[in-house]
Amino acid sequence: MINNHRDLKKPFWVVISPYDTLHYGEIKEGTQLSTKMDIHTFSNKQDWIAFIEENGGEYVEQELTE
Numbered sequence: 716m717i718n719n720h721r722d723l724k725k726p727f728w729v730v731i732s733p734y735d736t737l738h739y740g741e742i743k744e745g746t747q748l749s750t751k752m753d754i755h756t757f758s759n760k761q762d763w764i765a766f767i768e769e770n771g772g773e774y775v776e777q778e779l780t781e
Contacts, residue, residue: 727763737772
């Protein structure tokens with residue numbers, strides 16, 4: 716089964732792989748996250764960062780350049 720996330724009301728997401736590796740990001744309009752793993756979603760950036768850190772991750776702000 717594939718899980719999809721495209722709800723812009725909760726743009727922040729975290730996926731924890733079977734090896735306890737965290738993957739996280741933010742969806743933008745017109746994008747979608749699809750994975751076989753459970754997707755944890757957040758509407759608040761502070762809650763998202765707290766979840767990442769509580770689960771052994773380290774939040775790193777990524778700047779996108781064009």
